[in-house]
Amino acid sequence: MSADKKWAMVIDLQKCIGCDACTVACKAENRTPPGVTYNIVITEERGTFPSVTRVHVPRPCMQCDRPPCVQVCPVKATYKMENGITAIDYDRCIGCRYCIISCPYGARYFDFGLDYSQEMVGCNEVQAPEYGVDRGKREKGKSPIGNVRKCTFCYHRLLRGEEPACVEVCPGDARYFGDLNDPESVVSKLAASPRAFVLKEEMGTKPRVIYLK
Amino acid sequence: MKNSERLTKAWYGVLVLLMALGGWAIIERIRVGLVATNLTSETTWGAWVAFYIFFVGLSVGTFLLSTMFYVFKIEHYEKIGRDALLVSIISMVVALCFILLDLGRMERFWHTFRYWNFTSMLAWEVRFYVIYIGLLIAELYLSMRQDLIRVAKGTGWQAALARFLTFGSTDLSEESKKRDHKWLKILGSIGIPIAIFGVLGGEGMLFAGVKARPFWNSGLLPVILVVSALVASIALLLVFYVIRTKLMGREVDKEMVKSLAGLLAFFLLIEAGMEFFEFFVGAYGLQDTELATIETIFQGPFSWLFWGIQIFLGVVVPLFIFFNPRLKESVNAITLAAILVVIGILGVRFNIVVPPLIVPVLQGLPWGYYYPSPVEWLSSLGIVAFGLFLYTVAIKALPIDTVEELREGK
Incomplete structure (x- = not known):
C-alpha cells in the first residue's frame, strides 16, 4: 500500500436506515469486549407529531486531522499515521484515559478486561489483528486490557485490500471509503458536495469522517 | 503523660487499621x-x-x-x-x-x-x-x-x-x-x-485545556484551583497546628490562629467570588453541554455535594464563624470552621472532576453515572x-x- 493514501469515510445520512448492522459488523470484526463499541448509531427524533422524522447518525472514530486525543496523550501512545488514521500503540499506552476525556465525539473506550465468556464459548481464543499486530489470545493482564481503544478504520483489513467492516456490511450503501488524496475518488467527490458536513466543526478537529445531510 | 501515650497508641491503631483496609x-x-x-x-x-x-x-x-x-x-x-x-x-x-x-x-x-x-x-x-x-x-x-x-x-x-x-x-x-x-x-x-x-x-x-468539556474550558479554572488550594492549605495548617499544640499540652498561640483565620476568610471570599463568576459566565453563554453540566451540579442526584457540602458547610458556616463576634474569638470554633473548609474544598474537587463527565459530549450518547x-x-x-x-x-x-x-x- 503506498504511503500517499489518505483514508477518509463519507456517510450519507439520507441512505442510513438505522439498522445498526455497522455496529454489529464492527463488534464481530474487531471482537471488542463488552463496553467497547468502536462504532455506534445515534438516533435522534426531530419535529413534533405529525411531522416527525428520525435521523440516524453513525459514529465511528472521526480520525481527526487535528486530534485532541493525540494532543493530550502524555506518552505519544496515540498518534497520527501518515495514511490519516489515528492509531493507539497498545504497548505504550499507560491507561490514564486523558484521551477519552478530551475526545469531543466520545469515540474512545477503556478496556476494563471484561469479556463475553458468559455468552460465547471460546470468545477469548483469538483477537482481531488491530493495526496489523497479531496479539494471540485475549489474556488477563495483557494489552489491550487496561488500555484505551477505538475505531481503527479497520486498518488490518485495509492492509489486505479490504474495506472497513462497517462499510462492507452497510445494507443501504450509506458508507463510502476511499482516498482523499485522490481527487477522482468517490469520497473526494462526495466530500466536495454541498451536502457535506462534519460533526462539531467548531471544535477545530478536522475530522476525516464526513457526513452528507 | 499516661493519657497522651494512650492517645498516641489509639491514633496509630486507627491509622494501621485504615491502612490495612x-x-x-x-x-x-x-x-x-x-x-x-x-x-x-x-x-x-x-x-x-x-x-x-x-x-x-x-x-x-x-x-x-x-x-x-x-x-x-x-x-x-x-x-x-x-x-x-x-x-x-x-x-x-x-x-x-x-x-x-x-x-x-x-x-x-x-x-x-x-x-x-x-x-x-x-x-x-x-x-x-x-x-x-x-x-x-x-x-x-x-x-x-x-x-x-x-x-x-x-x-x-x-x-x-x-x-x-x-x-x-x-x-x-x-x-x-x-x-x-x-x-x-x-x-x-x-x-x-x-x-x-x-x-x-x-x-x-x-x-x-479540554475543549470537549465546556465546563472546564475556562481561563478561570486554573486560577480557582490555585486560590482554593491556598484556602484548603491555610485551613489544614491551622487545624494541624491547633491539634498538635493541644495534644502536646502546649499553649495555642491564639493571636496567630486568629490572624490565620482572617487570612482564611479573605481567601475563602475571593474563591467564592470566583466560583460565582465561573458559573455565571458559563450559564450566560447558554451552551447546551455547559447548561446540562451546571444543572447536573445544581439538581443532579449528587446536588447535596454542591449545596450541602461545598456551599453550606464549606463556605456559609465557616464565614458565619469567622464573622460572628463571639465565635471568632474561640480557637475551637475557628478550628471547626477550618475543618469544614477543608471538607468543602474536597467537594469542590469532586465537582470539578465528575459532573462534566456525566453529561455526554454528543447528544444521543449515554449519560454517565458515578459514585465511588x-x-x-x-x-x-x-x-x-x-x-x-x-x-x-x-x-x-x-x-x-x-x-x-x-x-x-x-
Missing part, C-alpha cells in the same frame, strides 16, 4: 484491574483523580504559604513554616499514590518519563512534579539543618537519624545560618513560579491514612518544631 482494596484493584471501580468509559475519572488534584493543590498551597513566610519574612507565621513544608511533601506523595492507582496499566508509569509528548499537559506535569519535589525536600532540609545539628547532640534514635542527615556537620555559626536562609530564599523564589504555573497551573490546564465503589473508598481512606501516618512519624523523627520553641514550651 486500604491495602486490601489496593490489592483487589491490582488483581482485577479497574473493574474494581465504578468508573466507565463515560465517567472515566472519579474519586482517585479528585483526591489527586486535592492533594496536589494542598501541596502547592502549603508550599506557597511556607515560602511566603520565609521569603517575605513573616515571622509571625514562621512557627508553622516548617510544618507547612512537611505537609507539602507528604501531600505530593499522597497525590502520586492516587494517580498511580488510577492508571490502567500501573506498571508502565515510567513511560511518562521515557516518552515525552510536548503538547500534553500531563507530560509536563510529571516533569514539574520531579523538580518540585526535589525543591521541597531541599527547602525542608535547609530549614531544619540547624536544629538537626542541635538534635544530633542528644541521644536516642532521633539523634542518630539527625547525625546521619547532617553528615557529621556541626556548623552552628551565624554565618551558616545566614547561608541557609539565603538558599531558602533562592529556592523559594524559584519554587514559587514553578509551583504556581508549573504544578498547580498545569493541573488547572489539564482540565481547562467500596474499593475506591477504602483505598482512598488507606492512602490518606498512609499520609497521616507519614506525617505523624515525621514530626516524631524530625525537628519540625523549632528547638528553641520546644525549650520555651517546656
Whole structure:
C-alpha cells in the first residue's frame, strides 16, 4: 500500500436506515469486549407529531486531522499515521484515559478486561489483528486490557485490500471509503458536495469522517 | 503523660487499621484491574483523580504559604513554616499514590518519563512534579539543618537519624545560618513560579485545556484551583497546628490562629467570588453541554455535594464563624470552621472532576453515572491514612518544631 493514501469515510445520512448492522459488523470484526463499541448509531427524533422524522447518525472514530486525543496523550501512545488514521500503540499506552476525556465525539473506550465468556464459548481464543499486530489470545493482564481503544478504520483489513467492516456490511450503501488524496475518488467527490458536513466543526478537529445531510 | 501515650497508641491503631483496609482494596484493584471501580468509559475519572488534584493543590498551597513566610519574612507565621513544608511533601506523595492507582496499566508509569509528548499537559506535569519535589525536600532540609545539628547532640534514635542527615556537620555559626536562609530564599523564589504555573497551573490546564468539556474550558479554572488550594492549605495548617499544640499540652498561640483565620476568610471570599463568576459566565453563554453540566451540579442526584457540602458547610458556616463576634474569638470554633473548609474544598474537587463527565459530549450518547465503589473508598481512606501516618512519624523523627520553641514550651 503506498504511503500517499489518505483514508477518509463519507456517510450519507439520507441512505442510513438505522439498522445498526455497522455496529454489529464492527463488534464481530474487531471482537471488542463488552463496553467497547468502536462504532455506534445515534438516533435522534426531530419535529413534533405529525411531522416527525428520525435521523440516524453513525459514529465511528472521526480520525481527526487535528486530534485532541493525540494532543493530550502524555506518552505519544496515540498518534497520527501518515495514511490519516489515528492509531493507539497498545504497548505504550499507560491507561490514564486523558484521551477519552478530551475526545469531543466520545469515540474512545477503556478496556476494563471484561469479556463475553458468559455468552460465547471460546470468545477469548483469538483477537482481531488491530493495526496489523497479531496479539494471540485475549489474556488477563495483557494489552489491550487496561488500555484505551477505538475505531481503527479497520486498518488490518485495509492492509489486505479490504474495506472497513462497517462499510462492507452497510445494507443501504450509506458508507463510502476511499482516498482523499485522490481527487477522482468517490469520497473526494462526495466530500466536495454541498451536502457535506462534519460533526462539531467548531471544535477545530478536522475530522476525516464526513457526513452528507 | 499516661493519657497522651494512650492517645498516641489509639491514633496509630486507627491509622494501621485504615491502612490495612486500604491495602486490601489496593490489592483487589491490582488483581482485577479497574473493574474494581465504578468508573466507565463515560465517567472515566472519579474519586482517585479528585483526591489527586486535592492533594496536589494542598501541596502547592502549603508550599506557597511556607515560602511566603520565609521569603517575605513573616515571622509571625514562621512557627508553622516548617510544618507547612512537611505537609507539602507528604501531600505530593499522597497525590502520586492516587494517580498511580488510577492508571490502567500501573506498571508502565515510567513511560511518562521515557516518552515525552510536548503538547500534553500531563507530560509536563510529571516533569514539574520531579523538580518540585526535589525543591521541597531541599527547602525542608535547609530549614531544619540547624536544629538537626542541635538534635544530633542528644541521644536516642532521633539523634542518630539527625547525625546521619547532617553528615557529621556541626556548623552552628551565624554565618551558616545566614547561608541557609539565603538558599531558602533562592529556592523559594524559584519554587514559587514553578509551583504556581508549573504544578498547580498545569493541573488547572489539564482540565481547562479540554475543549470537549465546556465546563472546564475556562481561563478561570486554573486560577480557582490555585486560590482554593491556598484556602484548603491555610485551613489544614491551622487545624494541624491547633491539634498538635493541644495534644502536646502546649499553649495555642491564639493571636496567630486568629490572624490565620482572617487570612482564611479573605481567601475563602475571593474563591467564592470566583466560583460565582465561573458559573455565571458559563450559564450566560447558554451552551447546551455547559447548561446540562451546571444543572447536573445544581439538581443532579449528587446536588447535596454542591449545596450541602461545598456551599453550606464549606463556605456559609465557616464565614458565619469567622464573622460572628463571639465565635471568632474561640480557637475551637475557628478550628471547626477550618475543618469544614477543608471538607468543602474536597467537594469542590469532586465537582470539578465528575459532573462534566456525566453529561455526554454528543447528544444521543449515554449519560454517565458515578459514585465511588467500596474499593475506591477504602483505598482512598488507606492512602490518606498512609499520609497521616507519614506525617505523624515525621514530626516524631524530625525537628519540625523549632528547638528553641520546644525549650520555651517546656
